[in-house]
Amino acid sequence: MRVTVKLFGPQAQQVGRREVTVELGAARPTCAEVRTALQDAAPELATSLPGSWFAVNHAYVDEQHVIAADDEVALIGMVSGG
């Protein structure tokens, strides 16, 4: 399954684009599997990826969350509000 992950702020700047698409062998991958795939697809995120969370359809999820084909997936890291 192909998963597109939205990026924001400094992480989008590091990668040079607003989203990264990864191809996974599983038909219903977990966020943990997406995280592993991102390490290879976007090595620029190596430092910030471990401290980042996933949001699916605008809600934080844990690493075992299973992603469906029409889900919106975002990487939430390096937040700096206030």
Place this chain on the structure above:
Amino acid sequence: MDVQVRIHDGPLADSAPWRPADAGAVVSFEGIVRPMEDGRELATLHYEVYEPMTSRELRALAERVAKAHGLNALCVEHSRGAVAVGAVSFRLRVAAAHRKAALAAMDAFIDRMKRDVPIWKVPSWAAVGNRVGE
């Protein structure tokens, strides 16, 4: 308990007086864009949000903090887009019966917001060669 959350385009304008009913203490905090960041001269901060998640997370945090500290009211405002040096990008106001609850709630909210809420700032630097010490 009244909770208000607003995302504004650009800097926050001056606010009108805010005096929720039955409050004995009202505390207000404003975050202002500083002129220097990491020894470099800033021109502007660009704030990104991820709606509706940003507003949802701000509201959920506001409700948790207001309940935990027994607040009368809480109002949080944050900028989206460009905010120049010297302008206000964030405002938090809390109202409680007594001072200690209001001050503790203010601190708790800001600590958690900075850690958990999907808001990002991206700097635009002033002219090249403005790093301190160069």
